Amino acid sequence: MDVANATVFITGANRGLGLAFAREARRRGATKIYAGMRNTGGFDEPGLVPVRIDVTDPATIAAAAEIAADTTLLINNAGIAALIDGPLAVDVEEQSKHMFDTNYHGVIRVTRAFEPVLAAKPSAAIVNVLSDIVWLPRPYLTPYAASKAAVWSYTNQLRFHLRDSGIHVLGLHVGFMDTDLTNGIDVPKAGPEDVARQTYDALGAGKSEIMADTGTILLKSTLADEVPGYIAPPPGLF
Template sequence: MMDVKNATVFITGASRGLGLAFAREARRRGATKVYAGMRNAARFEQAGIVPVRIDVTDTASIAAAAALAADTTLLINNAGIAALIDGPLSVDVATQSARMFDTNYYGVVRVTQAFERILLAKPNAAIINVLSDIVWLPRPYLTPYAASKAAAWSFTNQLRFQLREPGIQVLGLHVGFIDTDLTNGIDVPKASPEDVVRQTYDALAAGKSEVMADQGTALLKSTLAAEVPGYITPPPGL
C-alpha cells in the first residue's frame, strides 16, 4: 500500500482534466514532488507542480521524461484520447482504433516500460492505470475507445501479477464518464474528477488493486458473474 504523502508522482496527460486533478490532489496530500506530463509544457503554470514534456506515442520523449523524473515513486498512466463513430462497423473503425490503441494502450505500455527500473529501485512504489467502465458497457459509438481500454485493462491485470513479487502496487481505476473536456458534447451523467481522484488515492493507501469510482461502474462490475452480465444487457439506467 502507498500513501501519496511524501511520494514523488509522475502523471501523464496532466495539463487538464483528470490528470490535473490528480496533480493538485497529490500536492494537497503532501507529495514531495509532482511531475505533470503533457505534450506542450511551455505555458503550464501551477504552483508546486513541475511540467514535463511527454508524448506517450513517442518513445524518445518518454525516455527523456523518465530520465528527468528518475525519483518517481508513483506513476499514473492517465493520458488518453477518445472519438465518437457510427458504430463497430463504421468505415473509420479501423483508423480510429489504431489512433486509440496508440495512445490508450501502447502509450500505457511504453511509459510503464520506461519507468520500470526506476520504480523497481524504490523501496515503496506504485502504478495507477486509468481505465474505464466502457470495458463492460456496450456503447457502439465508442467502439475503438472501448477496445483500447479493454486492452489496457488486460495489460493492467498482467502487470499487477508480474510486479506483485517485486512489491510494486498496481491499481486499476475503473470509472464512467468524467466531467472533463474529453466528454464535452456527450449528454450523460458525469462524475467529478476531484471525487474520482480522492477515491483513487484512498484506494491506493488501503492497498487495493482496483477502484470503482462511481455507482454505475460498481453496478456494472457486480453483474459480471450473473447469467446475463452487464456487457450483454446493461442494468437499467446505464
Template sequence: MDVTNTTVFITGANRGLGLAFAREARRRGAKKVYAGMRNTSGFDEPGIIPVRIDVTDKASIAAAAEIADDTTLLINNAGTAALIDGPLASDFEAQSKQLFDINYYGVARVTQAFEQVLSSKQHAAIINVLSDIVWLPRPYLTPYAASKAAAWSYTNQLRFHLQDRGIQVLGLHVGFVDTDLTNGIDVPKASPEDVVRQTYDALAAGKSEIMADQGTSLLKSTLAAEIPGYITPPPGLF
C-alpha cells in the same frame, strides 16, 4: 501506498483528470509532482513541475523517465476518445489504430520506461486509468472500448508480474468524468476531484482496483450474473 512524501509522475496532466491528480497529490503532501504533457508552454501550477512527454513517442518518454528518475508513483492517465457510427463504420480501423496507440500502447510504453525507476525504490506504485466501457456496450465508442479493454488486460498482467517486486498496481475504473474530453456528451458525469480522492484512498488502503462511481460499481457486480451487464446493461446506464 500513501501519497504523502511520494514523488508522482502523471501523464496527460495539463488538464482534466490528470491535473486533478496532480493538485490532489500536492494537497496530500506529495514531495514532488511531475505533470507530464505534450506541450508545457503556458503551464503554471504552483508546486507542480511540467515535463514534456508524448506517449506515442519513445524518445520523449525516455527523456521524461530520465528527468523524473525519483518517481515512486506513476499514474498512466493520458488517453483519448473518438465517436464513430459503430463497429462496422468505415473509419473503424483508422480510429482504432489511433486510440490503441495512445490508450493501450501508450500505457505500456510509459510503464516500460519507468520500470527500472520504480523497481529501484523501496515502495512504489502504478495507477492505470481505465474505464467502465470495458463492460458497457456503447457502439459509438467501439475503438475506445477495445483500447481500454486491452489496457485493463495489460494492467492485470502487469500487477501479477510486478507483485514480487513490491510494486502496487491499481486499476481505476470509472465512467464519464466531467472534463473537456466529455464535452457535448449528455450523460451523468463524475467529478474529477471525487474520482481522484477515491483513487488515492484506494491506493493507501492497498487495493488493486477501484470502481469510482455508482454505475461502474453496478456494472462490475453483474459480471458473474447469468446475463452480465456487457450483454444487457442495467437500467439507467444507457
C-alpha cells in the same frame, strides 16, 4: 502507498483528470509532483513540475523517465477518445489504430520506461486509468472501448508479473467524468476531483482496483450474473 510520501509522475496532467490527480497529490502533501504533458508552454501551477511527454513518442518518454528518476508513483492517465458510427463504421479500423497507439501502446511504453525507476525504490506503485467501457457496450465508442479493454488486460498481466517486486498496480475504472473528453455527451458525469480523491484513498488502503462511481460499481456487480451487464446493461447505464 500513501501519496503524502510519494513522488508522483502523471501523464496528461495539463487538464482533466490528470490535472485533478496533480492538484489532489499537492493537497495531500506529496513530496514532488511531475505533471507530464505534450506541451509545457504556458503551464504554471505552484508545486507542479511540468515535464514534456508524448506517450506516442519514445524519445520524450525516455527523457521524462530520466528527468523524473525519483518517481515512486506513476499514473498512466493520458488518453483519447473519438465518437464513431459503431463497430461497422467506415473509419473503425483507422480510429482503432489511433486509440490503441495512445491508450494501449502509450501505457506500455511509459510503463516499460519507468519500471526500472520504480523498481529501484523500496515501495512504488502504478495507477492505470481504465473505464467502465471495458464492460459496457457503447457502440459509438467502439475503438476507445477496445483500447481500454486491452489496457485493462495489460494491467492485470502487469500486476501479477510485478506481484513480488514491490511495485503495486492499481486499476481505476470510472464511467463518464466531467472533462473535455466528454464534451457534447449529455449524461450525468462524475467529478474528476472526486475520482482523484477516491483513487488515492484506494492506493492508501492497498487496493488493486477501484470502481469510482455508482454506475461502475453496479456494472461490475453484474459480471457473475447469467446475463451480465456487458450483454444487458443495467437500466440507467446505457
